[in-house]
Each structure stands twice: as structure tokens, then as C-alpha cells.
Amino acid sequence: MKKNSPSADQSEFNPVDLEEVNNKKDGANPLKNKVLSEKGMPQDMSPSELKIFGSDYFTNYEFSWLKFNWRVLNLAKNTDLPLLERIKFIGIVCSNLDEFFQKRVGGLKRQIHAGVSELNVDGHTPEEQMQKIRKEVKKMIKHYRSCYLDEIVPQLHENGILIKDYSELDATLQEKADDYFEKQIYPIITPLAVDEAHPFPFISNKSRSLAIKLRSIETNDLLFARIKIPANRPRWIKLEQTDKNVVLLSVKDLIKEKINRFFPGVEVLSANVFRVTRNADIERNEEEADDLLEMIEEELRERRFAEVVRLEIDKNMPLDVKKYLYSHLHVHQNEVFEMEGPIGLADATQLYNLDGFQHLKLEPWVPSLHPVFRHPIDEETPSVFQVIKKGDFIVHHPYHSFESSTQRFVEQAARDPKVLAIKQTLYRTSSDSPLMHALIRAAETDKQVAILIELKARFDEERNISWAQRLEKAGVHVSYGIAGLKIHTKLTIVVREEEDGLRRYVHIGTGNYHPDTAQLYEDLGYFTCRDEIASDVSDVFNLLTGYAPSQTFRKAFVAPKHLRNNIMELIQKEIDEAREGRPAKIIAKMNSLEDPLIIQKLYEASQAGVSIDMIVRGVCRLIPQKEGLSDNIRVHSIIGRFLEHSRVYYFHNAGEDLYYIGSADWMHRNLDARVEVLAPIEHPRLKQYLEFMLGIYLRDNQQRWVMKSNGNYRKVKRKKGEQKIGTHSYLMAHTKSHAEPIPRATKKDQK
Template identity: 40%
Template sequence: MNNAVNNIATEYSYNERYINRELSILDFHLRVLEQAVDPLHPLLERLNFLQIFTRNMDEFFEIRVAGVMEQLSLGNESRSPDGLTPKQVLETISKTAHAAIERQYRILNEEILPALRQEDICFLRRGELSPAQSVWVKKYFQEQVAPVLTPISLDPAHPFPRLVNKSLNFIVTLEGKDAFGRHIDLAVVPAPRSLPRVVRLPDDLTEGKEHFVMLSAIIHEHVSDLFPGMTATGCYQFRVTRNADLALNEDVDDLAKALKGELNSRRFGRAVRLEVTENCPTHIYEYLLHRFDLDLEQLYKVNGPVNLARLVSNFKRPHLRYDSHTPILPKVLKKTENIFAAMKKQDILLHHPFESFAPVINLLREAARDPQVLAIKQTLYRSGVDSEIVQVLAEAARNGKEVTAVIELRARFDEESNIAVANVLQEAGAVVVYGIVGYKTHAKMILVVRREQNKLERYVHLGTGNYHAGNARIYTDYGLLTTDKELCEDVHRMFQELTGMGKMPKLKKLLHAPFTLHTQLLHFIDDEIANAKAGKPAHIIVKVNALTEVQLINKLYEASQAGVQIDLIIRSICCLRPGLPNLSENIRVRSIVGRFLEHTRVYYFSNNGQARIYCSSADWMDRNLFNRVEACFPVDDPVLKKRIYEQGLLNYLQDNRRAWTLNGDGTWQRVEKAENQESHNAQQILIDTIV
């Protein structure tokens, strides 16, 4: 720890200096939840935020809570940088999460569903069905649902079934005897994932309105039909969430084969949460808690479906959604048909989703079909097997190009998809490597080698986000298309490092983790400290998804003490406490939660008037800086630098519609537009002004 931070150690304890990482990401999920009550969002977008919150919380329990529970089970009482023990973290998570999930269902039942009814979109309860609708639902159950259900009685010959992570299930209480004369008290009915969770009633039964009934209601109404001769006296939804983190031995001979073997364990990992409906009797949920080896703190009672993430349908109400947004093409690409000629002319900056992702695909497509192109190299972190990028790479390989794909098999929750991508490309003749065991390959790079007038020329794309066209429509990211010789040479050397496993290459412009990035960031902050101490202007702006790395946090504290003005735009996790006297009073932290998921990673250092601007695939987290292969690239073109500074940084610092600010006590506060202040929605401004 540096001297400056040591000087304030007596004034601020650890928990006063740092915010717990798990609690910080939980706070982000709460900011997402608040979007569901924001009248500035159209109604169906508010429903969508409820669903996003559900998915976020699922992953939070699967990974973050599971990790803390694992520490506790191993007897690990070591404190995190904020001074909290695993037990203290779990206690706080439980209290916060219970309140948040209760609020989520209150928003659903008291605000969203009534507002949808006013638009003739109704989720009907069993008692609301008309006689004709009840007949249709019964027939639907008999023909579409019952044939794929497998009721499982609970008795000595039928032990409690092994239920898949996050699957919808019903526990049924029974009276009477079965066909063998046995008294069966309980049964479990798993709902196959192939069944839709929301069923639309035919228009001729709804007077043209959009009426739906939940699968859970259909099963509940007719569950007795699954147990002939017996009576179902109760039927209760439940869902168990399990530890979904993969524990992969680094000492393996075949990474893909080892990963395949681990994927099944994710479906049946240790239980970390049990969700039941509010009407579930005490003796039933206590029985389930015992079966899943959970305590009462891990029980979540909900007033509605146990999984809102699947509360979706193709609603025919466009006025209840955002107006569609069509990303544009940069002017230089409109004027030049050939992308290689356009890149030769100038560096091209792409800001997604405001600008199209198509130029990235076009670069690969033209390279695949251009007889002058010899080789294509690309990193892939999240790309589905059906994605156009994968298909174009396969086409390039079949066309005789030397195609090399560095595929990160361990991209969380995309492991199975990435194995399939690897198989497709290998079958097409591409060279596929899986990066480096122990270090996830998270860098976003494309390198195209083309023969021009007996010389080999390189074309490069570097990005802050994944090569996933779907993500590029909903995530904000930067991409740079360039022929800068030094950058192209650096990318070439990084690919050599990834495929050849040689010594760390010396790069001219790129900063890369786990080697030079962290050290250089500290140097850049030191330069701002020196400028501030010399009486020169000193300013740092960092826009990332998360800030957790303690050395960088301490260095920012030191910079604040020296008088450096620091603005941090952090989407989710922030372990730094801003605004504390004699520690961080010159640091301001804000978070933007809006229509698109903020994902750009930009670092700005004023550098005494010679601004440094870098874009990167790396957040300021330990894992990115020390345990991943990351690429951080400078933007040198003055026009592009100005554009990033004004549109990608200052624009977000002025937002007063979607912004939240972090207080020194760790609480987040929504930015309220002043009475005489103009409305400033950073994302909307980019939609309106990027042309």
C-alpha cells in the first residue's frame, strides 16, 4: 500500500475505505429494478426490466452467493478488502435480496399487471376464466401438457428427484391410494423446459384482446388428472437455484473435453436458493429446505410465478415499447464500397448500437471472398454457432484462407455454445486454439492479412465488446477499424503470443493484460498526480463496467489527495468510496442505467493538454488485469479522440435522466433534473445526433 493511503489509514478503517464487491453488484441489480417503476420507460420495457432483474438475480445467486457460501462451508473467515467476513456478507445479501424480490413482485402485481390490463393485455387467474376458456384450457392441458409431464411420487421406491437448476417444479399433496393400493402423501411434477410458461388464449375466446394464462395455473387446475383415483389437496410451485460456477482443473490434457465433463455439474450443483409461492404451507417448504440442505435465510416466498424471466410473449402493442432504432453506417463507409479502401483512407470508429455492427461483419465477409486476402485471425468470446461471423469465418476457411480462431471456451454460460463454434470452424478447416489455460482470452481482435502490390498489408479491428451481433444492438461498445502499422504489428504479436506461447512480446502501442496494462495505468495516474502537484490541470475520467482492484483504487485516492479531479462512470460494481474528506473528496462516481446496457470501457487522462484516450476490453478488476488476456488500444486520431471525449464521456457526465451517483456511505442516489435544467439523456442524445 502506498504512503499516501497509509497516511489516512488511522482516519478511515477498511470498511470505511472500500465497498464490498458482492453488495455493490447487488446494488446495481437494485438500480435495474428501479427502471420497472420509471414512467420514462414505455410499459413493456418496464416489464422487460423486471425480467432482466430476475435473470440478474439468478446469476447473482448462481455465482456470487454460491461463491460466498462455498467460502463459509470451507471455514474461510478471511475478510474482504472492506473488512467483512463471508458470514457478514451473506447476512447482508439475504436481508437486501429478500426486500428487493418482495418489491419486484409488488411492482408486478400493483403496477405492471394493472397497467397492462388497461391496455387489454391480461394474465388471467384460474378463477377469471370464462366457461369457454376453461374448456379450451382443459383440452390444451390434455393434448399439449399432460403427455410431456412425469409426475413422481415420493416414497421409498421413488426418492426425491434430482431437479435441474432453475427448473419449474410443483410439489403436490395427495389423498387416497394409488393403483397399487399405496398411500402416497407427496409427489413432485417437474415442468419440462420445452413447455411455454405463458399460453395465449385464442382470439375468438377473448374478443380480440390479448389474454394469457400461465402454465403454472394450467397445471395447478388439472394436477389431479395426473393421479387417477387420488385427490390433489395442494399444488405449489417451487424453483431451486444451484451453484453454476465451473471448477475446472488447470492441469488438463484436453480443455474442451474437460469442460464438457463439467457442464453437466452446473445443472446439479449445490443448492443456494429455494423459491416457493406465498401460499406454500410451512411444513412443505420446511420439507423442501431439508431436501436441498438449505436454511430459512435461503428461502424466498414470492407472490406470483417463481420465474419472471419467462413471463414473455409477442405482445402486439408497439406503442408500449421504444421506437425501433436503426444503427447507421459511418459516412466514410457509405461513400466507399470496398472496406479495405475505406480503412486505408482513415481510422474508423464505431459506436454501437448507435452505429452499425455490419462493418465488422463486412470486413470478414470481404476478406473471406477477396483473392488477395491470405489470412484471418480472430478472438471469439461470445459468438453463437449460428452467428454470421462464425459462418463467414467457416466460409473463409473453405475458400482456402488461413483462418485462426482463438476461442475462449470458458466464457461463463456460453461454454457449450463456444465448443459448438469450435467444432464448426474446425470442420471447415480453420485452426482453432483455446487460448491459455489459467487465463481467459477476453481481448477483442481481428487481424486480416492481404497481399497488395507484392507487399503484405494488415487490417485490424479492436473492440471493447464481444463479436456478437445481437449484443451489438443492445450493448454500448466501441470498435476501431485501423491500418495503423504499429497497432497492426502489436495485434499480430498478440496473436503469436496466444497461439505460439512464446515470451511476452514487446508492444509499441497496445497495452495488454496480464503484462503491461495494470502497471501502465498506475503510471498514467502518477503523471496526473505530478501535474496536479505542479499546479497544472489534472483530470481523469474512467468509464468501465466495474472497479474493484485495490491498487488502482488506492492510487485514485492518492490522486484525489493531490488535487486531481476524477470522474468515474461505473455501470455496476464500484468498491471505491467517493467524496470522503482527506481521501476521495475530488472523486465523483456515477452510473448510467438506461435503454441500452452500458459496456464501453474508456480511460481518459488529461496529460497536461496532450490527452491520452484508451479503449479496452478490460474493466478495472483483478480478474481482467491479472487473470485474463486483454487488449487496451490508444485512439490517436484527433477527430476520433474529440468524439470519444465529448460523446462517450462528457455526454454521460451531463446525464440527468438515467444517472445515479454514489455517496461516500455506499448508497446510490438517482440524479434529479433541476427545475430550470434541460433534460439530458445521454443515450437518447447519441441516437438523435450520431449521423
Template identity: 40%
Template sequence: MNAAAFDTPTTVVDTDPLRDSELYFNRELSALDFNFRVLAQAQDPQVPLLERLRYLCISCTNLDEFFEIRAGTLRHAQDLGVPPGPDGLAPATVLAHIHERAADLVRSQYECWNDVLRPALDDAGVRVMHRDGWSEQQTQWLREYFRDEIMPVLSPLGLDPAHPFPKILNKSLNIVVVLKGKDAFGREGHLAIVRAPRSLPRIIQIPEDVSGGKHDFVFLSAVLSAFVDELFPGMQVKGAYQFRVTRNSELIVDEDEVENLALALRDELVGRGYLRAVRLEIAEQCPDDIVRTLLENFDLTENAVYRINGPVNLNRVIQVYDLVQRPDLKFVPFQPRQLSGVEAMFDTIAEGDVLLHHPFDAFTPVLELLKQASEDPNVLAIKQTLYRTGKESPIVDSLVQAARNGKDVTVVVELRARFDEEANLGLADRLQDAGVQVVYGVVGYKTHAKMMLIVRREGRKLRRYVHLGTGNYHSGTARVYTDFGLFTADADIGNDVHLIFQQLSGLAPTIKLKRLLQSPFTLHAGVLKRIDRETRHAKAGKPARIIAKMNALNEPQVVRALYMASQAGVQVDLIVRGACTLRPGLPGISENIRVRSIVGRFLEHHRVYWFANDGDPDLFCSSADWLERNLLRRIETGFPILAPELAQRVYEEALANYLADNCSAWTLQSDGSYVRLTPAPGDAPHSAQLSLLANVGA
């Protein structure tokens, strides 16, 4: 062979037109746009007023998390020189687009607050008061409150060579103060920083006997700004400007280099609040030279600055929602359906599979099954995955009680559940103290599957009872997230779940499952196989259709397979709540694909995949979105609904029902924009969530 052959690299050009970057939206920008749809709920006069306030706060909190995770990860990728993804956009380009789009969102959020919600709340007798609107009596009460409750815990810091810029905690409220004059030591005043400790309430309610109104509130930031001069006696305050810095909160633990994941994670959590800055929010009237000083301190550039016309911590106004008991300003409460036979869960499940659709069906049966298992002398073992559970979880109480009652209890606790790491470390400690065998899953793969397995002796045989879900074992989110849960005693499903738990707790080889799909092994391939099957049906002239509901979609092979299906004539309907990188409606590519997003009273959370399969439909519920991480880098499950009547119920309630929605649905256009649907002339309005609520008597 000619030696020159080794000197000239061969470049392989990908000529597949379905990999063209123009066919893929950017995931981060698509995720960011979801918050405009949430904000639209706050702007909708048909939504109760305090619920509109809640939606505004959700959009703000979502934006915080977006910067902490997505923008933080992008900056890290930029530093590492990570190449562009399927959309062809380099990290630096995406960050520039993020700043432009996020600035529009922030502007819309504060316009909604200042021009719409705050005046409407005031008219309704719920006043969140401006400083210039305080009466003399209110001002005096707030001054005394400042002196008695706030000033004793403040530690103002003047900036000079002996007092460098202090560490600023992630998302904490701070005031930068411009001073003139000299202090007791003759030091010339210039700038000072006042940090508001987390112990202080961000919303302060003025007593009715002082204010005259039952629901009068002020922001802590307004009180600090109003009375900050009392912290610097003898000096003149020339200006006080609130600011907040957001930091990267994505914990990076090199799991291959640590002997104890829990200890390593604890070490990382200590410094999480002081990781690299990614965003600076500052009062819009703050002078440019002070903004430059802050940017220099936080090692940020101008495209990380967001000037704010209002409180920098606007999401804290959510406290007003909790403090004001005004049913006329909130959604009508409802009582979820209660399962018949909940007092004897093993008998109920033994009679046939049971499906729960939360929040319309109560979460109580899940709690009852575990409680009854913890007390049943015939139950020998309980195995469960826990990703998020919430505080004071009855699930955890039952697991602890089961262990104390002598049952073999194994719990797979995912320590790396984002923002629940500290809670899950404490949860793991509590379970271990009770004698529960705690497993942290598989190094490099988050355990996101939702599974419960109970082994019970019945006569001379052991029987497995299983619960599989699309959502977490969390009583709180089960009241506000849409999710499916399946109870079954099916032997094949029980054995599959048993094998997965063995794999998670031991060093088991690759396993072969009969009913379940599992990532990172068979779920991705199983989805692609079923999309391909629909494609082949369409090419053979048979009816072919795919309907899938999920939270997000970005896995390139799945997107490409869907494009190929569309080209073959498969009708594809995708219900994707958040980020979607697939571009629908392109002639010759995706004209047979439709994408919609539903935003309503409840957070859409269940994942359902349906494939027509030439008249023999294939339906799976799953814990996994069609994201790269879920399909390739996590432990997830997809479980079939085997009982025909239950499969039909899932299809009707979570798919057909949502495709008929013409009130809460937004359709994704080929240019990346979303258009909200309204009933066509002569069509009756249909809201998927409201129709499900009507069935439970709300």
C-alpha cells in the first residue's frame, strides 16, 4: 500500500438530507419558548386572578432554572469547545439567541405584572404596594418592622481595599448602595453591598389594623431600599439598587473517580450556591458604571445583563397566592375519584389490572398499597425506585415501617435528581437507619424509572404485585401533574420488573425482558422499531399512524425516523409540552407531522406512545421523554397497557382527548413559532383537562 494513503485523511461527507441542520430546532431555545406559553396563562382574563399570578411566578421560576441548568451547561460547553449539535448552532450562538429571547420574556413578564396583574389585584382588594403608595401610618409601621426584624440580621459591607466584594449566593436578594461622606474612621464612602439573608421573608404583610386593608403586602426589596440609609448613619445614600445573580447549578461529579457517590455529592452541594455566574438581574435605573463593576466582579459580559422594571425576585410574589384565602380568585377545587376496593389493594389488583389517571384519580391507592404491604404478614419483600418524594412522604413512612416489621426492603434512591439532591441524601440516611437496603443505581445513569414491586406469599406460591408510573412517587405533584399509574399482578410484567431491580442492585448482565422496554437497552430501539413498522405499513398501502405524548423531544435518530415515516405517508401527531427540535409541516419532509403543546390548569406530564400497527395497536406508557438523555443515558421503562379496556381508556383520555383540544392547545409552526388554537366558527370549545375534570364532578 502506498504510504501516502496514510498521510491524506479521508473525509466522509454525510449526504443524508434528513440530517440537514435546517430540519432541527435548537432544544434550548425551544425550551425557553415554553415559558411564553406559560406566561400567556397569566395574561388570559378567563383564568382566575390569583391563578394568573401563579402562572406568572411559574414562568419566572422556570426561567431561573433554565439559566441555572441550560445556560450554565452551554457556557461550560462553550469553554470546552463542544461542536454544534444537530441544529448546527455553536454554544456561543445559542447563548446570544438566548439573551435576545430571554430579554423579550423578561420584558413581557414585568409588563404583565406592572400593567395588568398588579392593578387587577389592587382592584380586587389584594394590594402589593409601591413605595410611593405607602401611607404615613404604613411607612411608620414598616420602618419599625425594619428596625426590629430586618436590621438586626443584616451585615452591610462597605467596599474598600480591606473589604473586597463579598461572595454572593445564587439567586439571593442584594442591594448595591451608593454612598457619599465619611464614616466614623474617616473612610470615604463609595459603594456598599447589603445582602438579604434567606431567613427573611421576601413578602411582608402589613397588619389590617395598620393598613386598613386585609390583604396588603410589600416586597422585602422595597423595604430594604426605603430604609437602607439607617444602616449607614452619618453618610448620604445617593442610590440603592437591587440585584440578583444566577449561577450554574448543574452538579458535576466524576463518578468514575469517586468511591462513595453520596460523600462526593455532599461535597459538591456545599459549593453549589457559589458556582460560575450566568446571569445578572439589576434594577433598570442602576447607573452603567455600577453595572460594569458588578459584571467585572461576576466575570460576565453585557449579554448576561437583564435590567428589571420591578422586584428582581418577582417569583417570590407567589407567597401572596398562599396567604390570600380568596376562593373567588382561584380555580374551583375538586375531589379526585377514589378507587373502589382501596381498602384491600391486593384483592383489587388480583381481580384485574387497575389504571389511575392523576390528578383526576386520587393518589391514595398507591399510598394504601404500600401501607398495606408494610403491615401484611404475607408480604416478604418490597422494592421501589424513588426520584422525587417530597417532604414528610407517606411513601417513605411505609417503607420504614415495612423494614421495621421484618420485610426485605430495597429502595433505589436517585441522589442526582436535580435540586432534590440534598433531600434525597437525607432520605437515603433515614431509610438506611431503619434497615432498608439503599441502592444509588448505576454509575453514569440516573434511575428515572417509576417502579414498585411487592412479593407476597399466597398459599404455596409467591406472587408479584407491581406499580408502574409515568410520574414520581410524590403526593404533592400527583395533585397537579397529569400522570398514569398502572397496578398489575401480570406474571410477565412482574418478572421483568424483578429483573430490572436485580440489575440495579447487583452487577447483573444484560437482561431480556418480555413485556417492558428499558433504556438504555431496548427503549430507544423499541421506539425506532415501531416507527419503522408504521413506515413499512404506509409504503405497503396500509393505514399507518403514530400518536405520542411527552414532555420534550430532541433525540436525533427518533426525529429522523419520524421524518422518514412522514415521507412514507404515516400520519404523525405529537403532543409535546415543552422543547421540540422536530420541524413539522415541511413539504416533502414533515407535512404529515403535527405538533401541539397543551398548557392548562395542570402540568402535562404523562408519556404515552401509540402505534396503529395495522389494526392491532401498540400502546406504551413510560417514564421517558424522547430525549437523548432519557433514551440513552438513563434507567427508564416503557410499559404496555395489556387490558384492552384500559388501553382504550388511555388512548381516549390522553391522546384523542388532547388532539381534540381547541382551547388550551398551541400548534408548532414550521418556522418555530406557536399559535394558540381557538374554536372554529360553529365548533364547540373543548379543553382536554376540563373535560377530564367534568368526569370527576369539578
């Protein structure tokens, strides 16, 4: 390192006049005559279909996502939550930011490099978005770090979780720390010098490193070295634990304390932490790829070496070392975030997992056995196929056990001699998934097993490649779907030989076949053996594995070819009903609402008088409660103990009360660039449960936020005399106390 190391146009926009929207004459659609801008249209969308443009009509995707993360941060700040639960949400906030920079900021940076200056549908250029993101993220960093350092850490100490500096340890604990360093840390670390003979080392994504400034005793030259803090060691070392407290030492602090051990004969001037985040928004043209598996493996290799989109550094790092890093990592100062104290607090979830401090957590939730599987003790345990034959049912995770329902379905199919074939789509699963092991066993017993694996499930590509290879070795027919489309739908079909012929049993889910996330994510799973639904699911598999471009479906809504039109037609039906003065209502629950055409149609429905409730956990680009535009639309967001993940859609439909569930959000990517399935729920009791469930969400006064017309959110407060309703605690209690074969609302619930 040299002593004097060097450091390292907007488009004009005139929004559509909102007064024109308010000028409603003769019941005409006020959106009809808007001037169209072709800028910022999603790929494959017909610009002529979108007649509105600008920030009067759409919130910005990135800014909406950041508002979602603020709502998560609110949970970390919530002093009514147990202390370690607050720690967990700090970790989630930081993990979310990591992914946001990898995917969203990475994508914006690619656009800027490509010279994109056009306005997107909400009227922002990529450069404008980057500037606003930095300002908002800096504010968020200040808040979450203040929450962690000024509130949570002192309370950890008060409750016996003592995170100490090396100098604060007594002689006995220092000896333990020294022993740990010599046996568990020193053998792993390889200090890397940077000079004429040693190039600047590769810094891996999300790794923490020490930038070390050194001085040669012999020549007085300044030198630079890097030490990677090992990620395969715990962030905090447990030195001592009693009944009342535990003493922890940061592995980073231990390495800094022993830094001279790595550089004998050289003077260490400083050692400061830095951390990089790399761009994960790397896409390759799979239509030109000869081998999709090989293409994804190459993309993963490229991602490892992708450009840096964020550099987090210790605020106390010497200026010349900062400039040295900027130069060698090719970052601009607007991509640098300086912090005082620990960096990379996504690891804070390790503190949540400490043994012996259950009193600082919420009471563990043990999912219930679904009522349809309950039976008298003297009866033989019914098979899942017997249960499905008795009637359709819905499981609601994590309230109902995934292991005893969805996992049981696959495992019983694998070992049942009457089962001839099993087909499943796989988007994400665990590294040691019992479902995958069951499918391997099924293939080894000569059952026909076909798995459609999505290799491009972001951040799960390596795991899915590994499962694809293991499944193929076992004789499973593995397919990767259709070029240009992600397989996002969650389907399983089992073909069983029975006395009256072949029968198909189906599971359609809103969430992944992932036993771990099923404990944390709220999702629905629909079981049926109805011929019309089973035929549709069979046709979806045939579409994905064969050639069936003109495939049509009886009951299911399937993307990309049909789902958008199906949804638009149902919204139009509500519009027609409202214009005739009849009741019209839509309730839609999803993760994100982004698609401009759907939003435009919802505005039209609002203006016609349709009552619309959107339950959107994360990003929402629609603006509700805006006079003359969206007066009849309300947007709700439920944030709490479990991650809201199910998609449920309700349409009044002239009193028919249509319900659909599936894996598709109302986003361009789900409607036009993914394979998705929405299944109709037609059994009256199942419809009644979904009505009850959605009613709880809309009455929540503990976890619910509502979006205002300015795009900001406010948390709903319980009114005087109002029953206390928190969605997650209410549904946990409901699941434990209701023993009917198919849960339904009581009169009290329906009030």
C-alpha cells in the first residue's frame, strides 16, 4: 500500500393531470382517454393497453419495498415483544437489505451502466431511484443500529447475555478465548498481503473482512493485508454459561486482539472491518443455451465475481485505507455505507438461537394435526388417500402441521404399492428434504416419478442443481420446464390404482415444498381428487414436459397464457355489476401488487363503485383512497410472527362468491413470465373457512397496517371496547380449539 494511495442526466417528466381523473361524466371511465407514454413498460406488455403513467398513479417499486422493511423494523422496536424476538427482526431487516441490494439495486446499477435513462411507469429514472434509495437506506441504517446498540444490547446484558470485549474478560475467560483462537481460528485463517507479487484478493459476497494497515519495520513502507473472518465459525464465541448468564466474545474482536500473531516482525497500524455485497441480478439467455443446467452453473460462477453494489466499512477506518478499498473494489463513494460498531447484523439471528433463554422468546408454536386426520384411538390410522376421498380439505400452515399433511401425502405415496406415478414441481426445498428422499425411494421401487425443478429460483440455484442431480441418479425423470419461464407453481399429483380404476390425488399449494419454511411462512394447501382439477393439473405437467402450446384448462387459471385474462374478466364482472347498482366486491391477498395493467383495472373498478380490499404484505404500487381514482380501494399489510405468504382471491361475482388460491401474485413476472396455477375453491365449507380467514385479516388491530393516499403506512390501533385481534395469535388459538373436520367460522367469529 503506497503512502499516497489515490481514491477512488435526468429525463424531463410531466405527469398526467389528476384533475382529468376526477372529471367523471356520464359514468364514463376517466382512464379511457389518458395520453400513453411507452416509457417504463414491462417487457412483453402492450403499451397501448396502459393509459395512465406517473407518480399520481403508481408508487415506486423500490421505495415501496423499503416501506415494507420499515414495517419489519417496527417489530424490532416493539418493546412488547420478548427481547430475543426483537433481535430476530433486526437480523431479518438486515438480511432483507442484503437481498435488496443484490437484486433490486443490482438491477438498477445494470440499467445505469447500460445507459437507460427512460422513466419507469411511476416516472423515475434509474439514477433518481438510486439517489432516493441511498438516502432512505442511510436513514434505515441509523434507526436499526440505534435500536440494536442503544436499546437491545444493554437489555441483553441486563438479562444475562453478556457480549464482552476481550479486555473485559477475567484471566480465566481470556485463557479460554486464547485456547479457542489457537485451536479453532488461527489454523483456518490465511492472511493475504497485497504487493507487487500478490494481487488484491477476491472478496466474496457478504463476507466480513479486516482491512489491515501495516508498516515495515525494515523499510518503513506502508503495507496492506486482508484477513477474511471465517464464516464457518460462530459470530459470537460462548466462553461461559451458567443458569443465569452467558458470556460471549465476538470472533472479530478475538482476531483483532491476536492480530500481531499473523504478522510477526511487522507493525500493525490499524485493522478495520469491511463487507461487500455483490450484484445477483445476472441473467443469461436460456433460449440460446444448449444445456440449461450448465448455463445456471455458469451464471452462479459469474455471480460470485459480480460487481460490488454496496461496501460497508468501519467508520474509524483510516482515510487512505478507505480510498485503497474504493480503488480496488471499483466502488463509488455513493455505494459506501460507513458504520460504527458491528457490521453485518443479519447474523444477529445467532443470538436468537442461544440455549437457556426461552423466557426471552415467544412461547414455541407446535403446529396442530389437521382435524381431518383426527380419529378415535381404536381405529386404524387412515391413509391420506382415504381422507382425500372423503372430501376436499385445506391445510393452513404453520397452524396445521406440514409434516402430518403435505409431507405425509408424498411419503405415503412413495411407499404405497398401489401408487403408480408421482409428479411434482419444485421451486425451493430444504437441503435435506424428507420429500425429496421419499421421491428417490419411490423411483427406486419402480414408480414413475417426474419432477419439474426450477433451476433459476434465486439464491436456491445451487441447492436445486444438487437435488436435480441426485434425483436423476435415482431414476427420477427430471425436467427444467420451458425456456424463458420460471416454474413457480406448487403442484403434486399422485396416480393410484384402485378397485374402480385409476384415481388422481392432487395437492395445490401457495408455498414451497419446504419443511423448514412451513414452520415460519403462512401458506395454504388444497387437497382434492376431483376429476376436473386433477385433469387440469395433469395437463399442466404435460404442458411443461411435452409440447402443448394450445392447452386449455377446465377449472384452473394457468399462467402465462390464461391467468391475466381470467383475472381481468373477473374484475370486469365486478365493474359491470357495480354499474348496474348491484353488490360488487373484491378481496385479494398476496405478497406483492405490481402489475400496471391490473392496477389500472382496479382503479376502474373503484370508480365504478366496487368495494376492494387488498391485503398486500410487501410491495404495493397501487395508490389507495385517492379521491376520484381509488376511493373504494383499501390496502392492508399484516406483519408479525409469521411471514404472510398465501395468495387468496375473492370475487363476489353476482353472489356466487368465487375463491381462488395459488402461488401467483399480481405482478408482471407472475402473470407473464412464470408458470402459475390458481385453483378454484368450490366446497361451501372451504369457502366459509377462507371467508373467516380473510375476515380476521381485515379486523386485525394488532399487526395490521393500512396504506394512505400518500403512499405511507399507519399502524391500526385498537378502538376503545374493541376485541383485541392479532391475526397470528388468533389463528393459533382457533386452530387449537376447533376440532371440526373442516374448520369454519362460529357466529362469534363472523360478527
